[in-house]
Amino acid sequence: MALVPGVVKGLGVTLGEVAKTLVSGAETIQYPHQKEDPTPRARGVIALHEDNCTACMLCARECPDWCIYIEGHKELAPPRRAGGKPRQVNKLDRFDIDYSLCMYCGICVEVCPFEALFWSPEYEYSEPRIADLLHDKTRLGQWMETVPEFEAYEAGSEVKVKKVPR
Amino acid sequence: MSLAVEFAYWQITIFKVVMAFVAVLIPAGGTVYLYLFKMVSFMQSRLGPMEAGPYGSLQLLAEVGKNAQKEDIFPARSDRFVFGAAPYVVLISTFLLVLVIPFGPDAYFVNFDTGVFFALAVSSISVIGILMAGWASASKYSLLGGLRAAGQLIAYELPLVLAVVGVVIQAGTLNLNGIVMAQVDGEIFGWGAIGNPFILTQFIGFFIFMIAVQAELAQTPFDMPIAESELVSGYITEYTGFRFLMFFIAEFATANVFAFLASVLFLGGWAVPPFVTDLAGIESDSVAMNFVGPLVMATKMLALTFIVYWVRFTYPRFREDQLQSFAWKVLIPISLVNIAATGLLKVVF
Numbered sequence: 005m006a007l008v009p010g011v012v013k014g015l016g017v018t019l020g021e022v023a024k025t026l027v028s029g030a031e032t033i034q035y036p037h038q039k040e041d042p043t044p045r046a047r048g049v050i051a052l053h054e055d056n057c058t059a060c061m062l063c064a065r066e067c068p069d070w071c072i073y074i075e076g077h078k079e080l081a082p083p084r085r086a087g088g089k090p091r092q093v094n095k096l097d098r099f100d101i102d103y104s105l106c107m108y109c110g111i112c113v114e115v116c117p118f119e120a121l122f123w124s125p126e127y128e129y130s131e132p133r134i135a136d137l138l139h140d141k142t143r144l145g146q147w148m149e150t151v152p153e154f155e156a157y158e159a160g161s162e163v164k165v166k167k168v169p170r
Numbered sequence: 171m172s173l174a175v176e177f178a179y180w181q182i183t184i185f186k187v188v189m190a191f192v193a194v195l196i197p198a199g200g201t202v203y204l205y206l207f208k209m210v211s212f213m214q215s216r217l218g219p220m221e222a223g224p225y226g227s228l229q230l231l232a233e234v235g236k237n238a239q240k241e242d243i244f245p246a247r248s249d250r251f252v253f254g255a256a257p258y259v260v261l262i263s264t265f266l267l268v269l270v271i272p273f274g275p276d277a278y279f280v281n282f283d284t285g286v287f288f289a290l291a292v293s294s295i296s297v298i299g300i301l302m303a304g305w306a307s308a309s310k311y312s313l314l315g316g317l318r319a320a321g322q323l324i325a326y327e328l329p330l331v332l333a334v335v336g337v338v339i340q341a342g343t344l345n346l347n348g349i350v351m352a353q354v355d356g357e358i359f360g361w362g363a364i365g366n367p368f369i370l371t372q373f374i375g376f377f378i379f380m381i382a383v384q385a386e387l388a389q390t391p392f393d394m395p396i397a398e399s400e401l402v403s404g405y406i407t408e409y410t411g412f413r414f415l416m417f418f419i420a421e422f423a424t425a426n427v428f429a430f431l432a433s434v435l436f437l438g439g440w441a442v443p444p445f446v447t448d449l450a451g452i453e454s455d456s457v458a459m460n461f462v463g464p465l466v467m468a469t470k471m472l473a474l475t476f477i478v479y480w481v482r483f484t485y486p487r488f489r490e491d492q493l494q495s496f497a498w499k500v501l502i503p504i505s506l507v508n509i510a511a512t513g514l515l516k517v518v519f
Contacts, residue, residue, distance in 0.1 A: 011485075014485065015480060015481070015484050017484070018213045018483060018484045019213075019480065021212065021213050021214070021215055022209060022212040022213050024215070025212035025213075025215050025216075025217075030212075030215050030216045030217045031215040031216065032215070032216040032217065034217065
C-alpha cells in the first residue's frame, strides 16, 4: 500500500493542474486573437512552382482523392544553343487542387520528380463557399512565397540541404 | 420574531415563487459557470469559454438561447405525452427539494416538522422522470440508461437516507431549521464557540452522504446511466432543444440543492459560529440572519459543489456491478453501523 492512496493522489493531480493553469496560464492558444506558429514542415497548404511543372500527371494519378486537375499542351520553345532544333515543352493550361477534397497526405509532393510541389505551413484559407476551395495555378503559385527554406532532417547532418526554387 | 411590515398572502406567495426560481437557477448558473466551464477547463490546462461576455461569463445564456431555438424533436415511435412530460417531472423534483431548505431563521419556503423526510421523499421523484424518459424515448440506449439510472438511484437512495438518520438521531428533530439550531446551540465538551456542526461527529455520515449525492446526481464515478462511451447519453439521448436544457438544468440545480441540504445537515446551515454572533452582539437566530444566512448558505454550497465537481472530473467511471456492490456491500453496512453507534452514544451521553 502506497503512502498516499492513488484515490487521493488523483485529486491532487487535478487540483495541481488548476493551480498551474491559474498561475502560469493554459497550454492552449486563444486562436483568433493569438496565433500558433506552425512548425516549418507543417502540412498547411501545397504550393506550386509552375516553371518546374512538366504536366507529367504523376501527382494527379497518385492523388488518393483525385483532387488535382491538370491540363496542358505541347509548345515549341526556342533552342538552348544557336543553330539547334526548337525544343518541345509541355505548358500548363490548368493546375487546380481542390482543398475541399484534399486530405493532406502529401503524396503529390513526394512523387513530383521535378520539384514543382512544396508544403507550406499556411493554414488560414477557409472560404464561405466550398467551391472557392479550388485553388488554381495562380493561387497555388502565390503560396510559393510562404514556403520556408528546407532544413536539415537532423541537427549536424552533413547531407547538403536542398534549396527551394523561387 | 417577525418583520415589521405585514404582507398579504398573495404577495408572499409571489415573492416565494420568485425566490424559489432564484434559489434554484442562480446557484445552478453560478456553479455551472464556475466549476463546469472554468474549473474543469483549468484541470485540463485550457481556459474554457472566453468569448461570450468577460471571461465567457455569459456563455450559459448563449447556451440557453441556442437550446431554446432548436427543434423539439419527438422520436417516431415515442410515447409523446410521457416523453414530453419527463423533463418536467425531473425538474419538479428539484424545485420541491429546495422548498424545505432553510436559508435563515425565517427565510424558508415551508417549515415542515418532517423536513428531512420530505426532502428525501421528493428527491426520489426524479427517478420516475428518468424512467419515463428512458421508456418513452423508444430507443435502446435510452431504455438501458433509464433502467441503469433507476437501479442506481434506488441503490444509493438507501445510504443517502441512512446517512441522514445519524444526524436526525443526534439533533433529535426532523425539522431542518431545528437541525440548524441543534448545531448552533451544540457544545463540544462544554466549549460552544463554534457550536457543534454535525460534520465533526457524523463525519462518516457526511462522507456517505456526499458519495450517495454524487451517485444520485449521476456524476462521474457513478455516471453509468449516461455513460457516453457506451450509451450515447443514456436516457437523454433522444432529447433536443429545450427539453434537453431542462434535464441539464435539473442535473446541475439538483447538485446545488443537495449541497444546500448537506450544508444544513452537516455544516450548520445558515448559522454562523456562535462566537461571531456574540461579537456582533446578536442572537444566533436574530432577524439579521435572514439576510446573512443566504450568503452563508451560498458559501457552504459552493464549497460542497466544488467537491462534487472535483471528484467528478478526477475519477474514471465505475463498472455497473462495482457500482451496485459498492452501494449494497460497503455504504449500507457502514451507514447501519454508524446509525447504531450514534444511537448508542446518544443514549450514553
